[in-house]
Amino acid sequence: MTTTATQDPRETPGAGRPAREHASSGTAGASGAPGAALAVLPGVLASALAWTDAHRTRFALPDDVLEPHTQVNATLKPLGELAQLGSTIRGTTAPGAPEHELAGDLVAYAWEQLHEGALLLELLRAEPFAAYPYEIYAAFAGYGLRHEGFEALARPLTATRAWAHTEQHANRQLGLVNSERRVGVVTHTDAGGVLSRTWLGGLSEPWMFEGPSGYALTHTVFHLTDWGRMPDRVPGKIDGYLRTWLPAWADGCLESGQWDLTGELLAVAASLPGPAPAELLDAVWPVLADVQHPTGCVPETGVPVQDPAPDPYPFIDCYHSTLVTAFAAALSLRSLRQTDARTDETTPGRERHTP
Protein backbone atom coordinates (compact mmCIF):
# COMPACT_ATOMS: atom_id res chain seq x y z
CA MET A 1 0.00 0.00 0.00
CA THR A 2 1.16 3.44 -0.76
CA THR A 3 1.26 5.76 2.17
CA THR A 4 0.02 9.18 1.31
CA ALA A 5 0.81 12.23 3.30
CA THR A 6 -2.80 13.00 3.89
CA GLN A 7 -4.24 9.78 5.10
CA ASP A 8 -5.03 9.13 8.69
CA PRO A 9 -1.72 8.08 10.20
CA ARG A 10 -3.54 5.72 12.52
CA GLU A 11 -4.55 3.62 9.53
CA THR A 12 -0.95 2.84 8.73
CA PRO A 13 0.75 0.39 11.05
CA GLY A 14 3.67 2.06 12.68
CA ALA A 15 2.62 5.50 11.58
CA GLY A 16 1.32 8.38 13.60
CA ARG A 17 1.51 8.65 17.31
CA PRO A 18 4.83 7.03 18.08
CA ALA A 19 6.32 9.81 16.02
CA ARG A 20 5.90 11.87 19.18
CA GLU A 21 9.32 11.04 20.46
CA HIS A 22 10.84 12.50 17.33
CA ALA A 23 8.58 15.46 17.53
CA SER A 24 9.58 16.25 21.06
CA SER A 25 11.10 19.59 20.28
CA GLY A 26 7.90 20.52 18.52
CA THR A 27 5.37 19.20 20.95
CA ALA A 28 7.17 19.66 24.20
CA GLY A 29 7.62 23.16 22.99
CA ALA A 30 11.38 23.41 23.42
CA SER A 31 12.16 25.61 20.49
CA GLY A 32 15.57 25.21 18.97
CA ALA A 33 18.34 27.49 20.10
CA PRO A 34 19.34 30.29 17.74
CA GLY A 35 21.49 28.81 15.02
CA ALA A 36 20.04 25.33 15.41
CA ALA A 37 18.80 25.27 11.81
CA LEU A 38 22.08 26.47 10.33
CA ALA A 39 23.87 23.80 12.33
CA VAL A 40 22.01 20.93 10.65
CA LEU A 41 21.03 22.34 7.25
CA PRO A 42 24.24 21.79 5.27
CA GLY A 43 24.33 18.14 6.30
CA VAL A 44 20.62 17.62 5.59
CA LEU A 45 20.97 19.12 2.11
CA ALA A 46 24.12 17.22 1.21
CA SER A 47 22.75 13.94 2.46
CA ALA A 48 19.33 14.27 0.76
CA LEU A 49 21.01 15.14 -2.52
CA ALA A 50 23.46 12.27 -2.16
CA TRP A 51 20.55 9.86 -1.70
CA THR A 52 18.83 11.30 -4.77
CA ASP A 53 21.99 10.99 -6.81
CA ALA A 54 22.52 7.41 -5.68
CA HIS A 55 18.93 6.61 -6.69
CA ARG A 56 18.81 8.59 -9.92
CA THR A 57 18.14 5.51 -12.02
CA ARG A 58 14.91 5.04 -10.08
CA PHE A 59 13.72 8.24 -11.78
CA ALA A 60 14.49 6.78 -15.20
CA LEU A 61 11.52 6.53 -17.54
CA PRO A 62 10.42 3.06 -18.67
CA ASP A 63 10.29 2.24 -22.36
CA ASP A 64 6.50 2.20 -22.32
CA VAL A 65 6.16 5.62 -20.69
CA LEU A 66 3.96 6.91 -23.52
CA GLU A 67 1.62 3.93 -23.49
CA PRO A 68 -1.88 4.72 -22.19
CA HIS A 69 -1.65 2.13 -19.40
CA THR A 70 1.52 3.56 -17.87
CA GLN A 71 1.01 5.40 -14.60
CA VAL A 72 2.09 9.00 -15.02
CA ASN A 73 2.36 9.43 -11.27
CA ALA A 74 5.00 6.74 -11.01
CA THR A 75 7.04 7.85 -14.02
CA LEU A 76 6.76 11.39 -15.37
CA LYS A 77 5.69 12.97 -12.09
CA PRO A 78 8.82 11.93 -10.12
CA LEU A 79 11.05 12.91 -13.02
CA GLY A 80 9.36 16.31 -13.34
CA GLU A 81 9.75 16.85 -9.63
CA LEU A 82 13.42 15.92 -9.81
CA ALA A 83 13.88 18.58 -12.47
CA GLN A 84 11.75 21.21 -10.75
CA LEU A 85 13.28 20.91 -7.31
CA GLY A 86 16.77 20.28 -8.69
CA SER A 87 16.64 23.49 -10.68
CA THR A 88 15.67 25.50 -7.61
CA ILE A 89 18.46 23.90 -5.60
CA ARG A 90 20.91 24.78 -8.34
CA GLY A 91 19.60 28.32 -8.44
CA THR A 92 19.90 28.86 -4.70
CA THR A 93 23.34 27.36 -4.13
CA ALA A 94 26.64 28.98 -4.97
CA PRO A 95 28.42 28.01 -8.20
CA GLY A 96 31.23 25.65 -7.36
CA ALA A 97 29.51 24.20 -4.30
CA PRO A 98 29.09 20.42 -4.56
CA GLU A 99 25.30 20.77 -4.14
CA HIS A 100 25.18 23.25 -7.00
CA GLU A 101 27.03 20.88 -9.31
CA LEU A 102 25.06 17.83 -8.23
CA ALA A 103 21.70 19.57 -8.63
CA GLY A 104 22.74 20.61 -12.14
CA ASP A 105 23.71 17.02 -12.94
CA LEU A 106 20.32 15.80 -11.81
CA VAL A 107 18.42 18.30 -13.96
CA ALA A 108 20.59 17.34 -16.93
CA TYR A 109 19.88 13.69 -16.21
CA ALA A 110 16.13 14.34 -16.20
CA TRP A 111 16.41 16.24 -19.49
CA GLU A 112 18.31 13.32 -21.00
CA GLN A 113 15.54 10.99 -19.89
CA LEU A 114 13.16 13.16 -21.90
CA HIS A 115 15.48 12.99 -24.92
CA GLU A 116 16.11 16.71 -24.57
CA GLY A 117 12.39 17.40 -24.82
CA ALA A 118 11.62 15.20 -27.83
CA LEU A 119 9.75 12.76 -25.61
CA LEU A 120 7.65 15.55 -24.19
CA LEU A 121 6.68 16.53 -27.72
CA GLU A 122 5.66 12.94 -28.38
CA LEU A 123 3.63 13.02 -25.18
CA LEU A 124 1.95 16.23 -26.22
CA ARG A 125 1.11 14.78 -29.62
CA ALA A 126 -0.47 11.81 -27.84
CA GLU A 127 -2.40 13.97 -25.35
CA PRO A 128 -2.58 17.43 -26.88
CA PHE A 129 -5.33 18.68 -24.58
CA ALA A 130 -3.67 17.72 -21.32
CA ALA A 131 -2.02 20.39 -19.18
CA TYR A 132 0.58 18.27 -17.46
CA PRO A 133 3.02 17.89 -20.37
CA TYR A 134 3.20 21.68 -20.48
CA GLU A 135 3.75 21.91 -16.72
CA ILE A 136 6.56 19.37 -16.88
CA TYR A 137 8.08 21.17 -19.86
CA ALA A 138 7.93 24.44 -17.93
CA ALA A 139 10.10 22.94 -15.19
CA PHE A 140 12.88 22.71 -17.78
CA ALA A 141 12.08 25.85 -19.74
CA GLY A 142 12.43 27.91 -16.56
CA TYR A 143 15.92 26.49 -16.31
CA GLY A 144 16.79 27.32 -19.89
CA LEU A 145 16.30 23.87 -21.41
CA ARG A 146 13.94 24.25 -24.34
CA HIS A 147 12.53 22.29 -27.26
CA GLU A 148 11.36 24.23 -30.28
CA GLY A 149 9.00 21.59 -31.60
CA PHE A 150 7.22 21.30 -28.25
CA GLU A 151 6.68 25.02 -28.08
CA ALA A 152 5.44 25.12 -31.69
CA LEU A 153 2.66 22.66 -30.88
CA ALA A 154 1.91 24.15 -27.48
CA ARG A 155 1.61 27.68 -28.81
CA PRO A 156 -1.80 27.39 -30.53
CA LEU A 157 -3.14 25.16 -27.77
CA THR A 158 -2.28 27.53 -24.95
CA ALA A 159 -3.87 30.41 -26.85
CA THR A 160 -7.30 28.78 -26.89
CA ARG A 161 -10.36 29.63 -24.85
CA ALA A 162 -10.41 26.03 -23.68
CA TRP A 163 -6.92 26.35 -22.22
CA ALA A 164 -7.89 29.51 -20.39
CA HIS A 165 -10.90 27.69 -18.99
CA THR A 166 -9.22 24.49 -17.90
CA GLU A 167 -11.19 23.33 -14.85
CA GLN A 168 -8.99 22.78 -11.87
CA HIS A 169 -8.23 23.84 -8.31
CA ALA A 170 -7.16 27.45 -7.93
CA ASN A 171 -3.71 26.53 -6.62
CA ARG A 172 -3.09 24.42 -9.69
CA GLN A 173 -4.32 27.14 -11.99
CA LEU A 174 -1.68 29.29 -10.36
CA GLY A 175 0.76 26.55 -11.37
CA LEU A 176 -0.38 26.87 -14.95
CA VAL A 177 0.11 30.62 -14.84
CA ASN A 178 3.60 30.08 -13.50
CA SER A 179 4.32 27.54 -16.26
CA GLU A 180 3.26 30.12 -18.83
CA ARG A 181 5.54 32.67 -17.26
CA ARG A 182 8.44 30.26 -17.37
CA VAL A 183 7.86 29.41 -21.01
CA GLY A 184 7.48 33.10 -21.68
CA VAL A 185 4.00 33.31 -23.16
CA VAL A 186 1.22 35.70 -22.20
CA THR A 187 -0.51 34.25 -19.15
CA HIS A 188 -4.10 33.17 -19.65
CA THR A 189 -5.29 35.06 -16.60
CA ASP A 190 -4.08 37.36 -13.87
CA ALA A 191 -2.26 35.57 -11.05
CA GLY A 192 -3.69 37.89 -8.40
CA GLY A 193 -7.26 36.93 -9.19
CA VAL A 194 -6.43 33.24 -9.02
CA LEU A 195 -4.50 33.72 -5.79
CA SER A 196 -7.52 35.25 -4.12
CA ARG A 197 -9.49 32.08 -4.83
CA THR A 198 -6.99 29.80 -3.07
CA TRP A 199 -7.29 28.62 0.54
CA LEU A 200 -4.24 30.73 1.36
CA GLY A 201 -5.33 33.78 -0.61
CA GLY A 202 -8.61 33.77 1.28
CA LEU A 203 -6.62 34.04 4.53
CA SER A 204 -8.58 31.04 5.77
CA GLU A 205 -9.20 30.46 9.45
CA PRO A 206 -5.92 28.87 10.52
CA TRP A 207 -7.61 26.36 12.80
CA MET A 208 -9.05 24.69 9.70
CA PHE A 209 -5.59 23.69 8.49
CA GLU A 210 -5.07 20.00 7.74
CA GLY A 211 -3.26 17.88 5.16
CA PRO A 212 -5.25 18.75 2.03
CA SER A 213 -5.46 22.48 2.75
CA GLY A 214 -1.81 22.32 3.79
CA TYR A 215 -0.70 21.00 0.41
CA ALA A 216 -2.95 23.46 -1.38
CA LEU A 217 -1.28 26.22 0.63
CA THR A 218 2.29 25.11 0.00
CA HIS A 219 1.68 24.75 -3.72
CA THR A 220 0.06 28.15 -3.87
CA VAL A 221 3.28 29.61 -2.51
CA PHE A 222 5.50 27.46 -4.75
CA HIS A 223 3.67 28.59 -7.88
CA LEU A 224 3.36 32.18 -6.73
CA THR A 225 7.08 32.47 -5.99
CA ASP A 226 8.22 30.27 -8.90
CA TRP A 227 9.41 27.61 -6.48
CA GLY A 228 11.00 29.98 -4.02
CA ARG A 229 12.87 32.05 -6.59
CA MET A 230 10.72 35.18 -6.27
CA PRO A 231 9.83 35.72 -2.60
CA ASP A 232 8.85 39.30 -3.36
CA ARG A 233 5.78 38.08 -5.20
CA VAL A 234 4.20 37.17 -1.83
CA PRO A 235 1.82 40.01 -0.92
CA GLY A 236 2.34 41.60 2.48
CA LYS A 237 -0.92 40.34 3.92
CA ILE A 238 -0.11 36.75 3.01
CA ASP A 239 3.44 37.15 4.31
CA GLY A 240 2.10 38.27 7.68
CA TYR A 241 -0.50 35.53 7.74
CA LEU A 242 2.09 32.84 7.04
CA ARG A 243 4.60 34.18 9.56
CA THR A 244 1.84 34.16 12.16
CA TRP A 245 0.45 30.67 11.58
CA LEU A 246 3.25 28.51 10.15
CA PRO A 247 4.60 27.67 13.63
CA ALA A 248 1.24 26.26 14.72
CA TRP A 249 0.83 24.20 11.56
CA ALA A 250 4.37 22.87 11.55
CA ASP A 251 3.99 21.75 15.15
CA GLY A 252 1.01 19.59 14.24
CA CYS A 253 2.84 18.07 11.27
CA LEU A 254 5.73 17.10 13.53
CA GLU A 255 3.49 15.56 16.14
CA SER A 256 1.53 13.56 13.57
CA GLY A 257 4.61 12.51 11.64
CA GLN A 258 3.74 14.29 8.40
CA TRP A 259 7.35 14.79 7.36
CA ASP A 260 6.62 15.54 3.72
CA LEU A 261 4.22 18.34 4.59
CA THR A 262 6.65 19.56 7.25
CA GLY A 263 9.30 19.92 4.55
CA GLU A 264 6.91 21.78 2.28
CA LEU A 265 5.96 24.18 5.10
CA LEU A 266 9.66 24.82 5.73
CA ALA A 267 10.11 25.60 2.04
CA VAL A 268 7.22 28.04 2.31
CA ALA A 269 8.76 29.64 5.39
CA ALA A 270 12.01 30.06 3.48
CA SER A 271 10.21 31.59 0.48
CA LEU A 272 8.91 34.62 2.35
CA PRO A 273 10.17 38.08 1.50
CA GLY A 274 12.34 39.78 4.08
CA PRO A 275 14.18 38.20 6.99
CA ALA A 276 14.03 34.46 7.56
CA PRO A 277 11.52 33.25 10.18
CA ALA A 278 14.54 32.02 12.12
CA GLU A 279 12.70 30.96 15.26
CA LEU A 280 10.52 28.59 13.27
CA LEU A 281 13.39 27.21 11.22
CA ASP A 282 15.47 26.68 14.36
CA ALA A 283 12.61 24.82 16.03
CA VAL A 284 11.65 22.52 13.18
CA TRP A 285 14.81 21.73 11.20
CA PRO A 286 16.56 19.78 13.98
CA VAL A 287 13.50 17.52 14.25
CA LEU A 288 13.38 16.85 10.52
CA ALA A 289 17.14 16.28 10.53
CA ASP A 290 16.58 13.65 13.17
CA VAL A 291 13.96 11.94 11.02
CA GLN A 292 16.30 11.81 8.03
CA HIS A 293 17.85 8.37 7.55
CA PRO A 294 21.66 8.13 7.59
CA THR A 295 21.52 7.47 3.84
CA GLY A 296 19.73 10.80 3.34
CA CYS A 297 16.17 9.73 2.56
CA VAL A 298 13.19 11.07 4.50
CA PRO A 299 9.96 9.09 4.88
CA GLU A 300 6.77 10.72 3.75
CA THR A 301 4.92 9.98 6.99
CA GLY A 302 5.08 7.84 10.09
CA VAL A 303 7.65 6.52 12.48
CA PRO A 304 11.16 6.72 11.02
CA VAL A 305 13.01 3.44 10.60
CA GLN A 306 16.00 3.14 12.92
CA ASP A 307 17.76 0.46 10.88
CA PRO A 308 20.86 2.02 9.29
CA ALA A 309 20.77 -0.44 6.35
CA PRO A 310 20.26 1.21 2.94
CA ASP A 311 16.81 1.62 1.38
CA PRO A 312 14.68 1.47 4.52
CA TYR A 313 11.64 2.73 2.60
CA PRO A 314 10.15 1.87 -0.78
CA PHE A 315 11.27 4.47 -3.34
CA ILE A 316 7.73 5.69 -3.98
CA ASP A 317 7.23 6.38 -0.23
CA CYS A 318 10.31 8.50 0.26
CA TYR A 319 11.54 10.06 -3.00
CA HIS A 320 9.13 12.99 -2.78
CA SER A 321 9.81 13.86 0.84
CA THR A 322 13.54 13.52 0.23
CA LEU A 323 13.42 15.91 -2.75
CA VAL A 324 11.25 18.29 -0.74
CA THR A 325 13.70 18.15 2.15
CA ALA A 326 16.61 19.02 -0.13
CA PHE A 327 14.59 21.82 -1.76
CA ALA A 328 13.47 23.25 1.59
CA ALA A 329 17.01 22.97 2.99
CA ALA A 330 18.50 24.89 0.06
CA LEU A 331 15.88 27.62 0.37
CA SER A 332 16.31 27.80 4.16
CA LEU A 333 20.08 28.14 3.85
CA ARG A 334 19.61 30.98 1.38
CA SER A 335 17.02 32.68 3.56
CA LEU A 336 19.03 32.41 6.79
CA ARG A 337 22.31 33.47 5.20
CA GLN A 338 20.71 36.46 3.50
CA THR A 339 19.22 37.45 6.83
CA ASP A 340 22.61 37.15 8.50
CA ALA A 341 24.08 39.31 5.77
CA ARG A 342 21.49 42.01 6.28
CA THR A 343 22.43 43.02 9.78
CA ASP A 344 20.43 46.23 9.64
CA GLU A 345 17.19 44.35 9.01
CA THR A 346 14.26 44.95 11.32
CA THR A 347 12.17 42.21 12.91
CA PRO A 348 9.83 40.46 10.51
CA GLY A 349 6.41 42.00 10.51
CA ARG A 350 3.59 39.86 11.74
CA GLU A 351 0.07 40.25 10.72
CA ARG A 352 -1.62 43.26 12.26
CA HIS A 353 -3.65 42.50 15.36
CA THR A 354 -7.23 43.33 16.01
CA PRO A 355 -7.58 46.61 17.88
Place this chain on the structure above:
Amino acid sequence: MDQKHASSPLAGAVHDLATEVVLALRSGDHLATVCGAAGIDEENRTGIAAVRVIGADLLLPSVLYGRHPHPGDVAVLDRAVREFPPKPDAPAATAWSHWHMISTLQRMAPPAPGAAAPGAYAEPDAAWLEEAPWQAFTHQLSVLAPLAVPAAPSAVQRAAANRAVDLSRGFVRAVRRRDWLQAAGAGRWLAAVGGEPATLGLERGLDFVEQMGGHDPRVTLHVRAARLMAEARAR
Protein backbone atom coordinates in the same frame (compact mmCIF):
# COMPACT_ATOMS: atom_id res chain seq x y z
CA MET B 1 -24.36 12.47 40.09
CA ASP B 2 -23.93 11.54 36.48
CA GLN B 3 -20.84 9.38 36.33
CA LYS B 4 -21.46 7.76 32.98
CA HIS B 5 -18.45 9.45 31.52
CA ALA B 6 -16.53 10.09 34.69
CA SER B 7 -13.33 8.23 35.42
CA SER B 8 -13.51 8.93 39.17
CA PRO B 9 -15.95 10.31 41.75
CA LEU B 10 -14.08 13.60 41.58
CA ALA B 11 -14.35 13.75 37.77
CA GLY B 12 -18.07 13.08 38.07
CA ALA B 13 -18.51 15.85 40.63
CA VAL B 14 -16.53 18.27 38.46
CA HIS B 15 -18.72 17.36 35.51
CA ASP B 16 -21.89 18.02 37.49
CA LEU B 17 -20.62 21.26 38.93
CA ALA B 18 -19.48 22.59 35.55
CA THR B 19 -22.89 21.69 34.16
CA GLU B 20 -24.55 23.82 36.83
CA VAL B 21 -22.23 26.76 36.19
CA VAL B 22 -23.09 26.52 32.49
CA LEU B 23 -26.81 26.51 33.31
CA ALA B 24 -26.41 29.58 35.49
CA LEU B 25 -24.37 31.32 32.76
CA ARG B 26 -27.01 30.49 30.21
CA SER B 27 -29.94 31.74 32.23
CA GLY B 28 -28.19 34.63 33.89
CA ASP B 29 -30.17 33.58 36.93
CA HIS B 30 -28.19 32.42 39.90
CA LEU B 31 -30.43 33.14 42.78
CA ALA B 32 -30.25 29.43 43.44
CA THR B 33 -26.83 28.20 44.47
CA VAL B 34 -24.69 26.50 41.90
CA CYS B 35 -23.36 24.15 44.56
CA GLY B 36 -26.81 23.44 45.84
CA ALA B 37 -27.97 22.49 42.38
CA ALA B 38 -24.97 20.21 42.03
CA GLY B 39 -25.71 18.61 45.39
CA ILE B 40 -22.58 19.96 47.07
CA ASP B 41 -22.43 21.34 50.59
CA GLU B 42 -19.63 22.10 53.00
CA GLU B 43 -19.66 18.57 54.37
CA ASN B 44 -19.09 16.85 51.06
CA ARG B 45 -15.37 16.33 50.60
CA THR B 46 -15.55 15.12 47.00
CA GLY B 47 -17.82 18.04 46.21
CA ILE B 48 -15.44 20.48 47.88
CA ALA B 49 -12.59 19.00 45.89
CA ALA B 50 -14.66 19.51 42.74
CA VAL B 51 -15.10 23.14 43.74
CA ARG B 52 -11.31 23.36 44.11
CA VAL B 53 -11.02 22.10 40.51
CA ILE B 54 -13.63 24.45 39.10
CA GLY B 55 -12.05 27.14 41.25
CA ALA B 56 -13.21 30.72 41.05
CA ASP B 57 -15.42 29.81 38.09
CA LEU B 58 -17.91 28.75 40.74
CA LEU B 59 -18.76 32.44 41.00
CA LEU B 60 -18.39 33.12 37.28
CA PRO B 61 -22.07 33.88 36.64
CA SER B 62 -21.94 36.57 39.33
CA VAL B 63 -18.62 37.89 38.06
CA LEU B 64 -19.78 38.19 34.46
CA TYR B 65 -23.28 39.47 35.20
CA GLY B 66 -22.05 41.80 37.93
CA ARG B 67 -24.28 40.44 40.67
CA HIS B 68 -23.75 39.37 44.23
CA PRO B 69 -22.88 35.71 44.56
CA HIS B 70 -25.04 33.38 46.59
CA PRO B 71 -23.76 33.12 50.18
CA GLY B 72 -23.90 29.35 49.96
CA ASP B 73 -21.53 29.30 47.01
CA VAL B 74 -19.23 31.79 48.71
CA ALA B 75 -19.12 29.58 51.79
CA VAL B 76 -18.27 26.45 49.77
CA LEU B 77 -15.61 28.26 47.76
CA ASP B 78 -14.12 29.56 50.98
CA ARG B 79 -14.19 26.07 52.36
CA ALA B 80 -12.39 24.70 49.28
CA VAL B 81 -9.70 27.37 49.66
CA ARG B 82 -9.05 26.29 53.24
CA GLU B 83 -9.48 22.57 52.71
CA PHE B 84 -7.09 22.23 49.77
CA PRO B 85 -4.26 24.74 50.04
CA PRO B 86 -1.39 24.17 47.64
CA LYS B 87 1.38 22.05 49.07
CA PRO B 88 4.75 23.74 49.32
CA ASP B 89 5.96 21.80 46.27
CA ALA B 90 2.75 22.25 44.30
CA PRO B 91 3.04 23.15 40.62
CA ALA B 92 2.75 26.82 39.82
CA ALA B 93 -0.62 26.35 38.12
CA THR B 94 -2.02 24.90 41.35
CA ALA B 95 -0.71 27.84 43.35
CA TRP B 96 -2.18 30.28 40.84
CA SER B 97 -5.66 28.79 40.77
CA HIS B 98 -5.67 28.84 44.58
CA TRP B 99 -4.50 32.43 44.62
CA HIS B 100 -7.24 33.35 42.20
CA MET B 101 -9.93 31.74 44.37
CA ILE B 102 -8.86 33.88 47.30
CA SER B 103 -8.62 36.98 45.20
CA THR B 104 -12.08 36.37 43.73
CA LEU B 105 -13.57 35.85 47.17
CA GLN B 106 -12.08 39.11 48.35
CA ARG B 107 -13.37 40.96 45.32
CA MET B 108 -16.83 39.42 45.20
CA ALA B 109 -17.50 38.85 48.90
CA PRO B 110 -15.33 41.13 51.00
CA PRO B 111 -15.25 40.20 54.67
CA ALA B 112 -17.53 42.26 56.90
CA PRO B 113 -15.82 45.15 58.68
CA GLY B 114 -14.14 43.87 61.80
CA ALA B 115 -14.02 40.29 60.55
CA ALA B 116 -10.76 38.40 60.52
CA ALA B 117 -8.45 39.76 57.84
CA PRO B 118 -7.71 37.31 55.06
CA GLY B 119 -4.33 35.63 55.03
CA ALA B 120 -1.51 36.90 52.91
CA TYR B 121 -1.98 36.07 49.30
CA ALA B 122 0.94 37.39 47.37
CA GLU B 123 0.91 36.47 43.71
CA PRO B 124 2.77 33.25 42.97
CA ASP B 125 5.70 33.34 40.58
CA ALA B 126 4.91 33.97 36.92
CA ALA B 127 8.35 34.40 35.38
CA TRP B 128 8.24 30.82 34.10
CA LEU B 129 5.20 31.73 32.02
CA GLU B 130 7.02 34.44 30.17
CA GLU B 131 9.75 32.04 29.13
CA ALA B 132 7.60 29.00 28.34
CA PRO B 133 7.45 27.93 24.68
CA TRP B 134 4.12 28.89 23.12
CA GLN B 135 2.83 25.31 23.20
CA ALA B 136 3.42 24.84 26.93
CA PHE B 137 2.35 28.42 27.58
CA THR B 138 -1.03 27.83 25.98
CA HIS B 139 -1.50 24.55 27.80
CA GLN B 140 -0.75 26.15 31.16
CA LEU B 141 -2.92 29.18 30.43
CA SER B 142 -5.74 26.89 29.46
CA VAL B 143 -5.44 25.12 32.80
CA LEU B 144 -5.64 28.58 34.35
CA ALA B 145 -8.64 29.66 32.26
CA PRO B 146 -10.63 30.69 35.38
CA LEU B 147 -8.22 33.61 35.69
CA ALA B 148 -9.49 34.87 32.33
CA VAL B 149 -12.16 37.21 33.63
CA PRO B 150 -12.58 40.97 33.33
CA ALA B 151 -11.20 43.32 35.94
CA ALA B 152 -9.09 40.68 37.64
CA PRO B 153 -5.52 41.76 36.96
CA SER B 154 -2.76 39.27 37.62
CA ALA B 155 0.69 38.47 36.34
CA VAL B 156 -0.90 35.57 34.43
CA GLN B 157 -3.30 37.93 32.73
CA ARG B 158 -0.48 40.29 31.83
CA ALA B 159 1.48 37.39 30.37
CA ALA B 160 -1.58 36.40 28.33
CA ALA B 161 -2.02 39.93 27.03
CA ASN B 162 1.67 40.11 26.12
CA ARG B 163 1.56 36.81 24.28
CA ALA B 164 -1.77 36.94 22.46
CA VAL B 165 -0.19 35.71 19.22
CA ASP B 166 1.34 32.74 21.00
CA LEU B 167 -2.03 31.97 22.58
CA SER B 168 -3.63 32.20 19.16
CA ARG B 169 -1.12 29.71 17.80
CA GLY B 170 -1.87 27.52 20.77
CA PHE B 171 -5.57 27.72 19.97
CA VAL B 172 -4.87 26.62 16.40
CA ARG B 173 -2.64 23.81 17.62
CA ALA B 174 -5.22 22.63 20.15
CA VAL B 175 -7.98 22.49 17.54
CA ARG B 176 -5.74 20.51 15.17
CA ARG B 177 -5.02 18.05 18.01
CA ARG B 178 -8.74 17.94 18.78
CA ASP B 179 -8.00 18.98 22.35
CA TRP B 180 -11.25 20.86 22.76
CA LEU B 181 -10.77 21.73 26.42
CA GLN B 182 -7.41 23.36 25.77
CA ALA B 183 -8.81 25.16 22.74
CA ALA B 184 -11.75 26.45 24.77
CA GLY B 185 -9.45 27.69 27.52
CA ALA B 186 -7.12 29.42 25.08
CA GLY B 187 -10.07 30.97 23.27
CA ARG B 188 -11.45 32.23 26.55
CA TRP B 189 -8.16 33.94 27.31
CA LEU B 190 -8.15 35.60 23.92
CA ALA B 191 -11.69 36.82 24.46
CA ALA B 192 -10.57 38.23 27.81
CA VAL B 193 -7.37 39.96 26.77
CA GLY B 194 -7.90 40.60 23.04
CA GLY B 195 -5.04 41.13 20.63
CA GLU B 196 -5.50 38.00 18.55
CA PRO B 197 -4.57 38.26 14.87
CA ALA B 198 -7.63 39.21 12.83
CA THR B 199 -7.34 36.11 10.64
CA LEU B 200 -7.80 33.74 13.59
CA GLY B 201 -11.58 33.79 13.28
CA LEU B 202 -12.01 33.30 17.00
CA GLU B 203 -15.77 33.63 17.13
CA ARG B 204 -16.46 30.90 14.59
CA GLY B 205 -13.63 28.88 16.05
CA LEU B 206 -15.23 28.92 19.48
CA ASP B 207 -18.60 27.98 18.02
CA PHE B 208 -16.88 25.03 16.36
CA VAL B 209 -15.08 24.01 19.55
CA GLU B 210 -18.34 24.11 21.47
CA GLN B 211 -20.05 21.87 18.94
CA MET B 212 -17.18 19.40 18.84
CA GLY B 213 -16.28 19.35 22.53
CA GLY B 214 -19.50 20.37 24.22
CA HIS B 215 -20.01 16.94 25.74
CA ASP B 216 -17.54 18.19 28.35
CA PRO B 217 -19.35 20.96 30.24
CA ARG B 218 -16.02 22.61 31.04
CA VAL B 219 -15.63 23.26 27.31
CA THR B 220 -19.07 24.84 27.18
CA LEU B 221 -18.27 26.83 30.32
CA HIS B 222 -15.16 28.38 28.76
CA VAL B 223 -16.84 29.05 25.43
CA ARG B 224 -19.81 30.74 27.07
CA ALA B 225 -17.53 32.78 29.27
CA ALA B 226 -15.62 33.83 26.16
CA ARG B 227 -18.80 34.80 24.38
CA LEU B 228 -20.06 36.88 27.31
CA MET B 229 -16.73 38.67 27.57
CA ALA B 230 -16.59 39.27 23.82
CA GLU B 231 -20.11 40.71 23.91
CA ALA B 232 -19.16 42.96 26.80
CA ARG B 233 -16.07 44.17 24.92
CA ALA B 234 -18.15 44.91 21.86
CA ARG B 235 -20.54 47.10 23.85
Place this chain on the structure above:
Amino acid sequence: MFTTDTTATDIELDLDAALNPGEVEGLYRDSRECAYLALLAGGGALLLSPPTPRPKKG
Protein backbone atom coordinates in the same frame (compact mmCIF):
# COMPACT_ATOMS: atom_id res chain seq x y z
CA MET C 1 -24.05 13.20 49.58
CA PHE C 2 -21.18 12.00 51.70
CA THR C 3 -18.31 10.21 50.13
CA THR C 4 -17.38 7.97 52.98
CA ASP C 5 -16.27 5.26 50.55
CA THR C 6 -13.55 7.40 49.09
CA THR C 7 -10.42 7.92 51.10
CA ALA C 8 -8.89 11.32 51.53
CA THR C 9 -5.74 10.13 49.80
CA ASP C 10 -7.67 9.05 46.72
CA ILE C 11 -9.33 12.41 46.48
CA GLU C 12 -6.11 14.27 46.95
CA LEU C 13 -4.36 12.26 44.28
CA ASP C 14 -7.24 12.83 41.88
CA LEU C 15 -7.30 16.47 42.84
CA ASP C 16 -3.59 16.99 42.23
CA ALA C 17 -4.00 15.44 38.79
CA ALA C 18 -7.09 17.50 38.02
CA LEU C 19 -5.41 20.74 39.06
CA ASN C 20 -2.34 20.14 36.96
CA PRO C 21 -3.34 17.93 34.04
CA GLY C 22 -0.87 17.01 31.33
CA GLU C 23 -1.78 17.41 27.69
CA VAL C 24 -4.09 14.85 26.19
CA GLU C 25 -2.78 12.83 23.28
CA GLY C 26 -3.29 14.65 19.99
CA LEU C 27 -5.78 13.05 17.65
CA TYR C 28 -5.04 13.66 13.98
CA ARG C 29 -7.22 12.80 11.09
CA ASP C 30 -7.31 14.51 7.72
CA SER C 31 -10.26 14.76 5.39
CA ARG C 32 -10.35 12.07 2.78
CA GLU C 33 -10.76 12.98 -0.85
CA CYS C 34 -13.29 11.56 -3.17
CA ALA C 35 -11.32 9.73 -5.86
CA TYR C 36 -12.05 11.69 -8.99
CA LEU C 37 -11.58 14.99 -7.24
CA ALA C 38 -8.20 13.93 -5.91
CA LEU C 39 -5.84 16.83 -5.50
CA LEU C 40 -3.20 14.58 -4.06
CA ALA C 41 -2.61 11.59 -6.19
CA GLY C 42 -0.32 8.62 -6.11
CA GLY C 43 2.39 8.46 -3.53
CA GLY C 44 2.13 11.92 -2.14
CA ALA C 45 1.59 15.55 -2.87
CA LEU C 46 0.78 16.64 -6.32
CA LEU C 47 3.65 18.63 -7.64
CA LEU C 48 2.81 18.70 -11.29
CA SER C 49 -0.39 16.94 -12.07
CA PRO C 50 -2.67 14.00 -11.47
CA PRO C 51 -2.92 11.31 -14.11
CA THR C 52 -4.98 12.36 -17.08
CA PRO C 53 -7.72 9.95 -18.14
CA ARG C 54 -6.71 8.39 -21.42
CA PRO C 55 -8.66 6.64 -24.15
CA LYS C 56 -8.68 2.88 -23.91
CA LYS C 57 -6.64 1.00 -26.42
CA GLY C 58 -8.21 -0.79 -29.37
